[in-house]
Amino acid sequence: MSVKYDFTGRVVLITGSGSGIGAATAVHFAQSGASVVVTGRRADKLTEVAKECLKVSPKGIKALEVAADVTNKDDMRRLVDQTIKHFGKLDILVNNAGAIHNTKPIDKDFYENYEKIMALNLNSVVYLTHICIEYLEKTKGNIINISSIGAKIAYLDMTPYCMAKCAMDMFTKCMASELATKRIRTNSVVPGMVRTDCLLAMGVSQTDSDKHFESYTNLLPVGRYGQPQDIADSILYLASDHAQYINGTFIMPDGGAVAGNVFLSDLLAKSFGE
Numbered sequence: 001m002s003v004k005y006d007f008t009g010r011v012v013l014i015t016g017s018g019s020g021i022g023a024a025t026a027v028h029f030a031q032s033g034a035s036v037v038v039t040g041r042r043a044d045k046l047t048e049v050a051k052e053c054l055k056v057s058p059k060g061i062k063a064l065e066v067a068a069d070v071t072n073k074d075d076m077r078r079l080v081d082q083t084i085k086h087f088g089k090l091d092i093l094v095n096n097a098g099a100i101h102n103t104k105p106i107d108k109d110f111y112e113n114y115e116k117i118m119a120l121n122l123n124s125v126v127y128l129t130h131i132c133i134e135y136l137e138k139t140k141g142n143i144i145n146i147s148s149i150g151a152k153i154a155y156l157d158m159t160p161y162c163m164a165k166c167a168m169d170m171f172t173k174c175m176a177s178e179l180a181t182k183r184i185r186t187n188s189v190v191p192g193m194v195r196t197d198c199l200l201a202m203g204v205s206q207t208d209s210d211k212h213f214e215s216y217t218n219l220l221p222v223g224r225y226g227q228p229q230d231i232a233d234s235i236l237y238l239a240s241d242h243a244q245y246i247n248g249t250f251i252m253p254d255g256g257a258v259a260g261n262v263f264l265s266d267l268l269a270k271s272f273g274e
């Protein structure tokens with residue numbers, strides 16, 4: 001059961017909204033009365049999500065679908081132009097598109113991987129935010145960046161991903177202080193393990209992805225891994241008028257993973273042969 005909000009009259013752009021956290025967020029915003037822009041590279045995924053949005057939208061507002069790559073500046077310009085042309089304004093930007101990636105500093109192609117991971121998980125957020133500011137200023141809107149607990153603890157073999165999310169957290173704070181004079185709030189949501197297609201996107205098989213999430217069921221303090229809706233709830237709260245005095249900070253829906261130091265617990269359990 002998702003939390004109820006009223007976003008009637010607000011225009012929301014969510015990157016990476018063809019699947020996972022972004023898709024759940026798009027549908028929740030649509031259900032709350034917002035006009036939604038869904039975007040990602042796979043057009044078929046966007047159409048599926050747009051159909052869900054239409055089903056739940058109280059006034060039957062159709063989502064705008066824009067197939068685009070966040071690492072391509074021309075695509076991002078087109079995304080913003082189409083949003084303004086279609087809905088006339090922008091109230092909320094959710095920078096959600098991203099992907100985890102395993103790469104070790106010893107790997108031959110480490111630096112090439114590093115550049116790609118930074119381009120996707122960090123540079124795209126900086127660029128899209130930059131070109132949206134003029135519109136968010138007009139609506140006194142807000143920005144939500146989707147970070148990761150990988151910004152708070154070092155994931156093994158994921159140095160560039162952790163660095164990108166960590167830099168994104170500082171970007172959130174800098175934007176919060178710089179854009180406050182324009183009455184734009186900026187916050188971030190820091191998810192823990194959330195069952196999405198994120199591992200499949202890395203090339204992991206469905207079976208191994210299932211095993212991975214199931215293995216955390218008992219380790220996580222709340223006794224379950226997260227669902228996309230858990231994260232959407234935090235995003236909508238921060239974007240809502242209930243959070244008007246919240247700026248430059250984060251909510252960490254992680255089921256207590258960081259507090260309970262899940263990775264260390266996992267390691268200790270293995271070293272004790274459990």
Ligand code: NDP
Pocket residue numbers: 015016017018019020021022039040041042043045068069070071096097098099100120146147148149190191192193194195196197198199201
């Ligand atoms: P998904 O793989 O389901 O979603 C990622 C989305 O990003 C996809 O819809 C994908 O669409 C889009 N995307 C990827 N690359 C690009 C690109 N170059 N241009 C445009 N869109 C792109 O995973 P999640 O929902 O889990 O991930 C959402 C966010 O949450 C990410 O930023 C991730 O880092 C973060 N996160 C996830 C956690 C988890 O456990 N699931 C934990 C912590 C953070 P398409 O391929 O069609 O372009």
